[in-house]
Structure formats: C-alpha cells, structure tokens
Amino acid sequence: MEGTAKAAPAAGKSGMNKKVLAIVVVAILIVAAVGAVLLLGGGKAQYDPDVFRYGTIGGNHESLDPAVDYETVGGEILQNVYETLVFYNGASSSDLKPMLAAEMPWISEDGLTYNFTLRQGVMFSDNKTEMTAEDVKYSFDRGLLLNDPHGPFWMYGAYLIPDYYDYGMASFDSAGNMVMTEESITQEMCDAAIWAKGKYEVQFNLTTPYAPFLSALAFNAGSIVSKAYVEEHGGLTKAGYDHMASNTFGTGPYVLEEYKVDSYYKLVANEAYWRGVANIKTVMIEMIPDTNSRIMALKNGELDAAYVPRDQIGSVENVEGLMINKGNPTFNIDFLGLNLKINKTGLDPSLTNVPSDFFDDRNVRLAFMHAFNYGLYINETMQGMAIQPNGAIPKGMFGYSDDVPKYNYDLAKAKEYLETAETNWVEQGFKLEVFFNNGNTARETACMQIKAGLEALAPGKITVTVTGLEWSKYLDYRKDGQMPAMFLGWAPDFADPDNYLQPFYHSAGTYASMIGYSNATLDAAIEAAAVELDPEVRAQMYEDLMYDMYEEALFAWTAQATNFFVGQDYIQGYYFNPMFSNLYYYDLDKPDTLDEE
Amino acid sequence: MRLSRYIIRRLLLVIPVLLGVSIFIFTLTRLTGDPVAAYVNEKMTFAQIEQVREQYHLNDPLPQQYLYWLQGIIQGDWGWSKTAAMPVLDAIQYYFPATFELAVISILIAVIVGIALGTRSAIHKNKPFDHATRVVSLIGVSIPVFWLGLLLLQFFYFELNLFPVKGRVSDSFIIARTLPAGPTGFYTIDSLLAGNFALFGDVLWHLALPAITLSFGSIAVILRMQRNSMLEVLSLDYIKTARAKGLDESTVINKHARRNALIPTTTVVGLSFGALLGGAVLTESIFSWPGLGRWSAASITRMDSASILGFCLIVAFIYVMVNLIVDILYAYLDPRVRLG
Numbered sequence: 001m002e003g004t005a006k007a008a009p010a011a012g013k014s015g016m017n018k019k020v021l022a023i024v025v026v027a028i029l030i031v032a033a034v035g036a037v038l039l040l041g042g043g044k045a046q047y048d049p050d051v052f053r054y055g056t057i058g059g060n061h062e063s064l065d066p067a068v069d070y071e072t073v074g075g076e077i078l079q080n081v082y083e084t085l086v087f088y089n090g091a092s093s094s095d096l097k098p099m100l101a102a103e104m105p106w107i108s109e110d111g112l113t114y115n116f117t118l119r120q121g122v123m124f125s126d127n128k129t130e131m132t133a134e135d136v137k138y139s140f141d142r143g144l145l146l147n148d149p150h151g152p153f154w155m156y157g158a159y160l161i162p163d164y165y166d167y168g169m170a171s172f173d174s175a176g177n178m179v180m181t182e183e184s185i186t187q188e189m190c191d192a193a194i195w196a197k198g199k200y201e202v203q204f205n206l207t208t209p210y211a212p213f214l215s216a217l218a219f220n221a222g223s224i225v226s227k228a229y230v231e232e233h234g235g236l237t238k239a240g241y242d243h244m245a246s247n248t249f250g251t252g253p254y255v256l257e258e259y260k261v262d263s264y265y266k267l268v269a270n271e272a273y274w275r276g277v278a279n280i281k282t283v284m285i286e287m288i289p290d291t292n293s294r295i296m297a298l299k300n301g302e303l304d305a306a307y308v309p310r311d312q313i314g315s316v317e318n319v320e321g322l323m324i325n326k327g328n329p330t331f332n333i334d335f336l337g338l339n340l341k342i343n344k345t346g347l348d349p350s351l352t353n354v355p356s357d358f359f360d361d362r363n364v365r366l367a368f369m370h371a372f373n374y375g376l377y378i379n380e381t382m383q384g385m386a387i388q389p390n391g392a393i394p395k396g397m398f399g400y401s402d403d404v405p406k407y408n409y410d411l412a413k414a415k416e417y418l419e420t421a422e423t424n425w426v427e428q429g430f431k432l433e434v435f436f437n438n439g440n441t442a443r444e445t446a447c448m449q450i451k452a453g454l455e456a457l458a459p460g461k462i463t464v465t466v467t468g469l470e471w472s473k474y475l476d477y478r479k480d481g482q483m484p485a486m487f488l489g490w491a492p493d494f495a496d497p498d499n500y501l502q503p504f505y506h507s508a509g510t511y512a513s514m515i516g517y518s519n520a521t522l523d524a525a526i527e528a529a530a531v532e533l534d535p536e537v538r539a540q541m542y543e544d545l546m547y548d549m550y551e552e553a554l555f556a557w558t559a560q561a562t563n564f565f566v567g568q569d570y571i572q573g574y575y576f577n578p579m580f581s582n583l584y585y586y587d588l589d590k591p592d593t594l595d596e597e
Numbered sequence: 598m599r600l601s602r603y604i605i606r607r608l609l610l611v612i613p614v615l616l617g618v619s620i621f622i623f624t625l626t627r628l629t630g631d632p633v634a635a636y637v638n639e640k641m642t643f644a645q646i647e648q649v650r651e652q653y654h655l656n657d658p659l660p661q662q663y664l665y666w667l668q669g670i671i672q673g674d675w676g677w678s679k680t681a682a683m684p685v686l687d688a689i690q691y692y693f694p695a696t697f698e699l700a701v702i703s704i705l706i707a708v709i710v711g712i713a714l715g716t717r718s719a720i721h722k723n724k725p726f727d728h729a730t731r732v733v734s735l736i737g738v739s740i741p742v743f744w745l746g747l748l749l750l751q752f753f754y755f756e757l758n759l760f761p762v763k764g765r766v767s768d769s770f771i772i773a774r775t776l777p778a779g780p781t782g783f784y785t786i787d788s789l790l791a792g793n794f795a796l797f798g799d800v801l802w803h804l805a806l807p808a809i810t811l812s813f814g815s816i817a818v819i820l821r822m823q824r825n826s827m828l829e830v831l832s833l834d835y836i837k838t839a840r841a842k843g844l845d846e847s848t849v850i851n852k853h854a855r856r857n858a859l860i861p862t863t864t865v866v867g868l869s870f871g872a873l874l875g876g877a878v879l880t881e882s883i884f885s886w887p888g889l890g891r892w893s894a895a896s897i898t899r900m901d902s903a904s905i906l907g908f909c910l911i912v913a914f915i916y917v918m919v920n921l922i923v924d925i926l927y928a929y930l931d932p933r934v935r936l937g
C-alpha cells in the first residue's frame with residue numbers, strides 16, 4: 001500500500017508536467033499565430049503600387065538557359081530578363097521592331113545575309129558589362145554548339161548550318177569539358193554562319209533564304225547572353241551549361257532575383273535598363289496550383305492578375321474590381337487529323353475495322369469535316385472563347401486570309417459523302433478508334449462530338465471509340481502511325497505561317513508524316529513560300545496554299561482559342577500578344593493609390 | 598546495449614528493403630510507359646528522340662539500366678528531376694522540410710485531439726459525448742480533404758481574412774529579403790535561429806490551416822483506435838483492482854489505463870506520421886505548399902522516372918525509420934515488450 005501511495009503522487013506529478021508542457025507548447029503556437037495575424041493585419045495583402053503579383057497554375061521551368069528552354073514557364077522569365085535583336089511591336093506579332101538592334105537589319109537581295117547594327121551603350125544588369133557584337137555571336141555560337149535536341153535552336157541551326165539535322169547534341173567528358181566528335185557542330189561552322197564584324201555589327205549568313213528568320217530571332221532562344229558572364233561561370237563546359245540552367249544575366253527590364261520551385265519567381269526591376277527602369281519594381285509570379293484557391297486570392301485582392309481556366313469564367317465575371325480581357329485570337333489551334341496510311345499493327349480489330357487507306361478516299365475525309373459540330377464545341381466546351389479556323393494558318397497571323405471557306409457542321413452532307421465514297425460506308429458501317437492525349441478534357445469532349453456526329457449517320461452500323469493516350473504511349477503511336485484519327489493541338493514557335501504549313505503539310509513535317517501525307521507539289525509550294533522575301537507575293541502564296549489545304553481536307557480545324565485574361569481593373573498597360581509567354585511586365589503599371597469608395 | 602544492437606540490425610535491414618523497393622519501382626516505371634517521354638517534346642524529330650534515348654541509356658537492357666541508376670544512387674547522383682528542374686537529391690532536400698514541418702504540426706494536433714477525445718469517449722461510452730465523437734470521427738475519415746481545405750479557406754481566408762491562402766510564408770518577407778537562407782530549410786527552426794520572431798509567427802500562421810486540414814483524417818483514426826483500446830483496457834482486471842484499492846478515477850485513467858491503451862494507438866500514430874511525411878497531394882495543392890506530395894504527383898504525371906524513383910526510395914526509408922521508432926516506443930510504453 002505504501003509503495004502505491006508513494007508512486008501515485010509521483011505519477012501524477014509526471015503526468016501533470018506533461019500536461020503543463022503540452023499546454024505551454026500549444027499556447028506558444030496559438031500566441032505566435034495570433035500575434036502574426038495581428039502584426040500582419042490578416043490574410044489580405046496590402047496594396048502596393050510597386051509590386052505586381054501574378055497567380056499561376058504552377059509547374060517549374062525546365063531551364064533558364066535561352067539556348068535550351070522550350071516551354072512557357074521558363075519562357076516568361078526569359079522574356080522579361082533577356083532581350084532579342086528584334087521583338088514584337090506591342091500587340092502585333094507580325095510587326096517586329098528593333099530591340100537590341102539599333103534598326104531593322106539590312107537583308108541581301110538573295111535573302112542569305114542579315115546584317116545587324118547593334119544599339120550602343122546597352123548594359124547587362126550589372127551595369128558594368130556592355131552588350132556588343134561579341135555577345136551576340138557568342139549567344140548563337142553557344143546555342144548551336146550545344147545543339148540540345150530538347151531545345152529550340154533547330155530554328156536557327158536549320159538555316160545557318162549546312163545539313164544541320166545530321167549533327168547531334170554536344171556531350172561532355174568526365175571532367176565536364178565539351179567533347180567534339182564528327183557528329184558535333186564545330187566552331188568553324190559557327191564562324192562561317194555568324195560574323196562579329198565590329199563592336200556593334202553582326203552578320204548572319206544563311207545557308208538558304210528563309211523569310212521567317214527575323215520572326216525566329218524574336219523568339220526567346222535568340223536572347224543575347226553575356227560572353228563574359230557565361231565564360232566566368234564555366235563557358236562551354238558542363239559547369240557552364242548547368243549554371244545557365246538556373247541563373248540569368250541579361251539586358252532585359254527585369255532581373256530574376258530569386259525563385260523557389262513550386263513556390264514563386266521574384267523579378268526585380270533592372271536598375272540599369274537602357275529604356276528606363278520599369279514602373280513595376282517587383283514582380284511575384286506565385287504558383288497556386290488549385291484553381292479555387294487562386295480565384296479566391298484574386299477576388300480578395302491578394303493577386304493583381306491570375307490564370308483562370310476558361311470554364312471558370314462564371315466565377316470571375318461581373319465581380320466588382322476585376323477586369324476580363326478576352327476575344328483576341330491566340331495562335332493555338334486544335335485539330336482532328338485523319339491518317340491516310342493507318343498502321344493497324346497493334347490496333348484492336350474490334351475497335352477499328354476500316355482498311356489502312358480508309359482516309360485516302362477524299363469523300364470519307366469530307367464526311368468527317370462535316371460531321372463535327374464546330375459551333376457546339378466552341379460555344380460549350382470552349383465557353384465561346386474560340387473561333388473556327390479556316391485552315392492551318394490562324395487568324396491574326398501573316399498569310400491568313402478571311403476569304404478561304406470553312407467546313408460547316410452538316411450531317412446530311414456528311415452522310416452523302418460517306419455514301420458516295422468508293423465503299424458505301426453508311427450501308428456497310430465501320431468501327432474506328434479516335435485518340436486524344438490523356439488529361440485534355442476539351443479534346444476528349446471534341447472526340448465525343450465527332451463520335452456523336454458519325455454514329456448519327458448510320459446508327460448501329462458506325463461505331464466510334466474514344467481512347468485517351470498517355471504522352472509516352474502517344475509518342476509510340478505517333479511514330480508508328482497507329483492512330484487512325486487523333487485530336488491534338490499546335491502552338492507556334494515563331495509567328496510565321498511556315499511554322500504551321502511545314503509541320504502539317506510538308507511531307508517531312510511532324511503531323512504530315514504522322515498521317516502519312518506526301519505531296520511533292522505542295523512540298524515545293526511550301527518551300528517556295530518559305531524563301532519568298534516579298535511580303536505581298538508571299539501573302540498571296542499562302543492564300544493559295546490555304547485554298548489547296550481546304551481542298552485536301554486532311555485536318556478538321558476545330559478551334560482557334562481566343563485569349564482570356566483576368567486581373568484587377570486598376571492594371572494599366574495590359575495588351576495581348578499571342579506570341580508572348582504570358583505577361584511582358586515592362587509595359588504594365590499600377591496606380592499609386594486606389595480610390596476607396 | 599541490447600537496444601543499440603537492435604537498432605543497428607534494423608538499420609542494416611533497411612538496405613535490402615530499399616533495394617527491393619527500387620527494383621520494384623524501377624521495373625514499374627519502365628513497364629508503364631516509355632521513359633523517354635519525360636525528356637522529349639512534341640516538336641522533336643524521331644532522330645532527335647533517338648539521340649535522347651542514347652543519351653540516357655534507354656536502349657540498353659533493363660537490368661543494365663537499373664545498374665546505371667543504382668551506381669548513380671551509390672555515388673550520390675540520383676539523377677535530374679525534370680519536374681523540379683534540379684538534381685533529385687536537391688529536390689528531396691528542398692521539398693522534405695516543407696512536408697516535415699506540416700506533418701509534425703498535423704500529427705501533433707491529431708495526437709493531442711485524437712487521444713484526448715478517444716480517451717474521454719471511452720470513459721463516457723454510449724453517452725452523448727461518445728456519440729458526438731463517433732460522428733466526428735466518421736466525418737473525419739469520410740470528408741474529402743480538398744473540400745475541407747477549401748471550406749477552411751473560404752471561411753478563414755476569404756470571409757474573415759484571418760489566415761493566409763498560400764505558401765509557407767508571406768510575400769512581405771520575400772520582398773523584403775528577410776527569409777533566412779538556411780541552414781535547415783525548416784522555416785520554423787531557421788527563423789528562430791535567425792532570431793526573427795515575426796517570421797516564426799508568420800510561418801506558424803501559414804502552417805495552421807493546412808495542418809488542421811491534414812490532421813482531420815489522422816484525428817479520426819487515432820480517436821477510434823484510442824477509444825477501442827481504452828475500452829479494452831478499462832475492462833481488464835487490474836483496472837478493477839486499481840479502483841478497488843481506492844485510487845481516484847483520474848489516476849486510474851491517466852496512470853493505469855491510458856498508458857497501456859496508448860500501445861496500439863502508437864502504431865497508428867506512427868503509420869499516420871509516415872503517411873504524412875510522404876506528402877499530401879491535395880492539401881499541398883490547395884494551400885500551395887511546396888512539399889513532397891505535389892512533387893511526386895507532378896513527377897508521375899510527366900513520367901519523370903528519376904524523380905519517382907527518388908521519391909519512392911525516400912518514402913520507403915521514412916517508413917522503415919518511423920516503424921523502427923514505433924517499435925522502440927513500444928518498449929518504452931510497455932516494459933514487457935522485448936526487442937529481439
């Protein structure tokens with residue numbers, strides 16, 4: 001009894017101590033949290049005219065090296081930190097203006113020589129290093145020598161290096177030095193292609209005339225890096241390559257001061273910027289992956305602007321203090337591709353029983369063109385924020401013509417075409433698999449619509465199966481030509497119609513080869529248009545090509561998305577340019593104070 | 598001595614476990630799709646894709662690919678995370694502190710609330726309090742975490758402006774450049790080490806809503822386990838003896854019953870904590886929390902096999918460690934348990 005009597009108070013004391021400790025810990029946490037709330041004035045951020053906060057969906061850059069990065073997250077940073085020789089003029093994607101070049105280049109009559117005079121006195125962001133012709137040459141040499149196949153440098157290499165596609169990516173030895181092999185692009189090749197003729201003069205020598213070359217130079221890949229900076233951090237070694245993947249040093253209006261993956265990018269105004277310091281002093285690009293949280297933060301005034309998916313328009317429309325900018329055509333187009341040479345190996349015959357040359361019959365293709373409900377897709381799935389394209393060249397781009405007709409949704413016509421095909425498919429019926437890339441619900445809906453349209457032509461006889469493919473599987477199917485029909489999309493690398501016609505209609509193009517299309521006449525016409533330097537003649541050539549493409553009916557062009565920007569109504573200077581990677585912050589501004597009503 | 602030998606033996610067992618996990622996951626990542634997908638884009642030519650395949654040894658036989666990878670792991674080169682745009686080891690080092698901080702606070706809330714409610718519920722068996730807690734635990738396990746998170750945000754952020762909507766820290770600290778650069782990556786610890794108490798408070802403030810959201814599921818499980826365990830213990834003879842001896846009820850409950858009832862609960866707490874350390878995809882997404890869960894989910898979506906493998910290895914390691922700690926705690930809580 002005694003022992004128990006003694007033990008009990010001791011145990012009680014120990015239990016008491018634990019309780020007290022727990023209470024103290026919890027109390028500290030609560031007091032600290034409440035203190036912070038009081039200190040910071042609640043969850044809402046204070047209005048700051050010098051800070052612009054943009055809420056984005058998330059996802060990190062792949063690289064911050066202009067010679068390597070080929071996606072829009074990194075693209076937005078590069079676009080604000082680096083500069084190119086020429087750049088888009090405001091909202092226009094086809095009208096280019098000199099940026100680091102003092103004026104538009106002199107171009108030789110044969111279209112092979114581009115001579116740039118550079119702007120003088122442009123400093124990199126350390127305000128000590130002047131940008132010169134050496135930097136321009138170094139930037140392009142470096143990209144060509146690295147020749148990263150993941151990257152965008154093909155758009156220069158293909159026209160600056162003879163037989164460019166015969167060369168592979170640079171490799172590094174165990175010490176991190178670049179290894180030159182017979183398969184590498186050499187410095188000699190670069191020296192033949194790009195000349196630094198003086199401190200402020202650079203010449204590009206093309207291997208073949210290429211009219212879109214200037215547009216390609218406006219892309220982020222054409223950003224000018226500092227030779228001194230890159231060399232200081234490893235130059236053309238693995239160390240230099242790695243350093244440039246996560247560090248920036250440009251002449252642009254902003255400096256990337258800090259970033260934390262999956263959290264934020266912090267840009268601060270470049271105090272040495274040659275066009276004057278930006279109005280917005282700090283840009284916070286904040287990654288908020290959840291749409292609801294992002295919209296809440298926008299409505300609460302914590303964000304100045306945010307990415308809002310089109311199907312969420314109802315959440316931000318007619319909200320006091322928010323403005324919506326929409327209706328301007330982007331250059332993103334969606335399409336249904338029809339495979340002229342279906343590789344049936346591996347396809348389930350119970351889902352696809354059509355012959356390999358099913359789509360070789362133009363009447364079948366025309367039936368598909370008329371079986372898609374374009375209006376329904378644009379109005380319902382795209383929330384009205386798209387237009388129906390009349391071909392591969394999107395509205396707003398050089399070479400586009402409004403006169404070219406479009407196919408309309410007409411099931412009677414579709415049926416007629418299927419009946420008059422070499423085989424009467426309405427009578428015989430068929431089974432077909434239509435593919436889309438998994439995760440893209442809009443494209444999945446489009447597949448369901450073509451399914452509905454086709455199956456309505458011969459109920460019970462025509463069966464369409466919609467199949468989603470993972471990216472890795474899609475690559476295999478694409479390579480093997482296994483998709484009978486596929487719903488996909490395309491966004492341009494540079495603002496030129498060649499960037500649409502080449503992939504879709506040239507026999508060497510990505511999508512033309514995927515659908516087994518080859519037309520020597522059209523190949524020649526596309527190549528001729530690409531080298532034509534007279535804009536008027538060139539525009540006419542593209543209009544003619546658009547009519548040809550209409551007649552060929554290889555792709556059903558289902559939607560060209562229009563822009564959808566949501567931000568606070570006090571934002572000044574916003575405009576939409578379809579070639580921008582999201583926002584170009586230099587032109588934006590905010591009022592010093594907000595009118596409180 | 599016995600304990601230390603036991604720990605060493607268990608630590609050595611980690612190696613075959615991790616090897617097994619790595620072989621399983623490596624095979625799985627190779628079977629579920631073409632690993633080259635993570636490294637290519639739609640605009641690359643087939644020849645360029647082939648170059649990439651060569652570059653990453655993806656044309657080699659599977660066992661050889663595995664050995665390349667294993668060799669890298671041993672040498673400290675865990676590969677490049679395309680998702681995080683940094684080496685996999687750096688990515689783990691970056692994401693882990695955020696997840697760990699969140700998991701610790703969550704499990705702390707869950708343990709305090711779960712054990713307290715579970716104990717009380719057992720004492721008041723079939724009384725209104727017991728019924729109420731059972732409803733709470735039922736809600737806890739069945740409520741979708743994304744819905745709870747959004748509900749908390751709607752109320753405490755959007756309506757009341759009391760808590761923040763995103764991230765680990767307020768923008769003001771980032772803009773003012775007062776975030777400590779380290780040394781641990783745990784903002785709570787780093788802010789205290791830097792003597793920045795405002796930042797410390799801000800970090801806790803940011804932790805509150807995601808931690809509460811995340812703790813809800815664990816509270817429910819711990820509560821149920823503690824209640825059942827307590828009921829079992831309370832019906833045992835030694836409790837009756839303790840009462841018969843005239844001990845006051847609080848001593849019977851706190852000293853005699855609860856401690857023994859904690860043994861099975863400890864297992865549940867350990868497993869819950871292990872699960873929390875693996876990251877919580879939905880909570881981390883809703884609260885823009887840069888943790889392991891978001892990273893792993895994004896890596897899986899883009900077939901980033903280096904990241905997936907790194908993540909699985911680290912989670913397997915965490916689970917083994919947590920289990921080891923739970924087993925050691927067993928011995929502390931119940932001296933009858935012998936480590937062998």
